[in-house]
Amino acid sequence: MTHMLTRFALLLLMLLSTGLARAELYIISRADIVGLSERITERLYTGKQVEFNNRTLVPLNYVSEHPVRQKFLSTVVGKTETEYIAYWATRRYVGLGVPPEEVRDRGRMLSALGSRENAVGYIEASTEEAAELRRRFTLLLVRQTDRASTP
16 A cells, blocks of 8 residues: 555656646737737637737637637636627627637647738647747737636
């Protein structure tokens, strides 16, 4: 029994020391797009704002039901998936725009951000990954408050 607890403690220590950090949510854009805030990003993803610093920005979204999208919608946009889809269905119906373009996965998100001059997106990344991504992109760490469940 003691041997088993020792092995468990060593395994836990190894996992913690290998840099397995909790992934944080970041708003990400090309390196030359600076000054974005969560509020401006929320307005971009709801179609209430399309320009920032005299540039027309292109928000990129993960596909519906993607876990990072769920986290982004609840923390930045303040809507559940169902509310967000209904919101855009209404806006589209009355001619107030179309929802952001969707990408399937993290690789496609980063590829689109790297190749599209005015693209804005979001990703989950560890502190180490974020440091590496900052060489090519501007990142904004998102505060972790679930706004979708707040009345």
